[in-house]
């Protein structure tokens with residue numbers, strides 16, 4: 054695919070097609086029957102010389118690269134570099150060559166799959182995690198990744214670990230196999246739905262299991278049950294928790310056989326599909342297994358609803374929700390938050406309107422739904438009084454308030470948990 058273009062696929066087919074980094078409004082739809090060819094093309098596994106109906110169509114439209122050199126897309130490399138620049142200081146200088154490699158791997162995969170909750174972490178975060186692994190684990194330790202849209206498996210294998218990855222996404226696993234073959238890397242990568250019983254050869258055998266579920270109660274319990282079942286008795290699990298979800302995590306910790314063994318605050322930063330900045334951050338927790346029984350045994354099937362019910366906001370932690378009166382349909386404003394443009398960054402994705410404002414300490418982010426009836430705001434790091442002040446300030450400035458605010462909720466945060474330093478060699 055030509056430089057600066059990338060693909061998205063999803064079940065319903067309405068977003069399946071080609072997008073452009075340079076022209077955010079460009080969308081070239083691709084029929085669902087060609088979705089698997091599009092995936093291969095976006096991941097560099099289909100070249101202009103292959104015989105395919107899709108390729109002929111895309112060639113006519115100018116979406117195909119002139120040569121099939123197999124080079125990573127320079128525009129995407131640049132975009133990822135810019136997104137990661139604020140976090141680069143966390144990468145040890147001796148690991149910079151591997152950081153470059155991780156970025157190139159990410160730039161080779163010009164694909165976003167709408168389903169599966171994929172939000173890759175930035176290459177700089179991948180390196181932070183890999184560094185932590187090299188500092189705290191014996192060489193050649195057996196590492197399992199449950200879900201790896203971050204492509205951390207490739208970097209860990211390069212560092213000498215024996216790596217296994219399971220993911221529900223066949224396109225991702227295919228890409229990992231392809232990269233392993235091209236770059237001479239050894240990873241055991243398997244398509245596997247973690248809701249299904251765990252294969253016997255994977256139970257109780259890993260020194261480290263890494264999993265980063267969404268910070269919802271059911272999702273954490275399901276992913277962590279699986280991680281613990283695959284861990285050996287001396288092993289550790291690393292999981293990632295949204296900094297505002299510690300209260301929720303304390304609740305989850307009561308039903309799981311775990312003891313918190315270490316905590317690294319704000320370790321992970323992510324990017325969103327379309328290579329957009331993502332303000333989501335997470336803390337890394339190191340967990341040890343205790344003797345208590347697992348909520349889901351390894352032979353049990355976990356119901357799908359267990360990982361989809363509940364949401365982060367349900368934990369009431371410093372999240373302002375404004376319910377706005379319905380929009381006056383005759384109004385023709387381009388971006389309903391445009392009045393914030395002088396001191397905030399505005400963007401739009403999948404119909405939602407977003408803003409992000411850098412404050413003296415931290416930042417405020419917000420999103421308005423496509424119907425313009427709800428506005429959510431969140432302040433990082435959380436401060437109850439500041440959040441109230443800041444959100445009131447934003448609300449005053451919003452011309453959108455000819456839609457009146459009907460209700461504002463500014464709930465509280467659980468007491469912060471103490472910062473625990475990761476100790477060396479577990």
Ligand SMILES: C[S@@+](CC[C@H](N)C(=O)[O-])C[C@H]1O[C@@H](n2cnc3c(N)ncnc32)[C@H](O)[C@@H]1O
Pocket residue numbers: 169170171172173174199200201202203219220221222225245246247248264265266267321
């Ligand atoms: C675990 S999450 C978040 C990973 C995150 N980017 C990180 O920082 O570690 C998403 C990953 O899990 C995978 N995934 C989602 N549902 C899954 C399931 N039921 N079984 C196995 N993998 C799943 C997704 O395809 C994706 O690669």
